[in-house]
Amino acid sequence: MGKVLILNQDYSALTVCSAQKAFILLYLQKAELVKENPRQKLCTVNQAYPMPLVIRLHRYVNIPYKGVMLSRQNIFRRDGYSCQYCGSKHDLTLDHVLPRSRGGKSSWTNLVTACKRCNSKKGDLTPEEAGMPLRRRPYRPSFVVFLRNLSGGVVDAWMPFLGGQEV
Structure with a gap:
């Protein structure tokens, strides 16, 4: 159906x-x-x-x-349930593009889906500093x-x- x-x-x-x-x-x-x-x-x-x-x-x-609520599941949905660094679909979590420790906010344009491995590897750096370009820029759907x-x-x-x- x-x-x-x-x-x-x-x-x-x-x-x-x-x-x-x-x-x-x-x-x-x-x-x-x-x-x-x-x-x-x-x-x-x-x-x-x-x-x-x-x-x-x-x-x-x-x-x-009538907007889309910012939530963990909605970020995953927006990103197609795949890591925005390597494309993996396993062990997913959220990553702040600009880390919170450096003033990054929890927003549609600063949160991406990341696997635990990439999130850990990126650490407290921006994607540019870590040499890990994003597959797609985060956006508000x-x-x-x-x-x-x-x-x-x-x-x-x-x-x-x-x-x-x-x-």
Whole structure:
């Protein structure tokens, strides 16, 4: 079963959920079907239902902060669960690009995923001083980028509802 984009009442992207969860929201009449997958159906013993791709909630959900929270798991997610120095996917931890002991803050642009070996090797140095260039510069992900990473990619049918946002 695939992933479904959930839109707020005003058609703004909220989150991604499973097709089962989306079907329940539709069945309980808490949402309406906006886009379906023409190649798949949800079947019961007596009936076939359209497979949802995009649904819209009937009630507006107020989200005061629509950014991505800074957390260990979200840094790992942004970095693809791989060390930003060597590419390893084992024994991962967080590294401050500019070490905290030298005034580095815990922020999206100063935290990267690093394996324990590289983190230890880098120590209290900057990547340049340690001769360990970053594979990708750390950045603050947009909400849409986070949705994409959470769902494993953006379905083409979602694009009109993510319009104008960085993907």
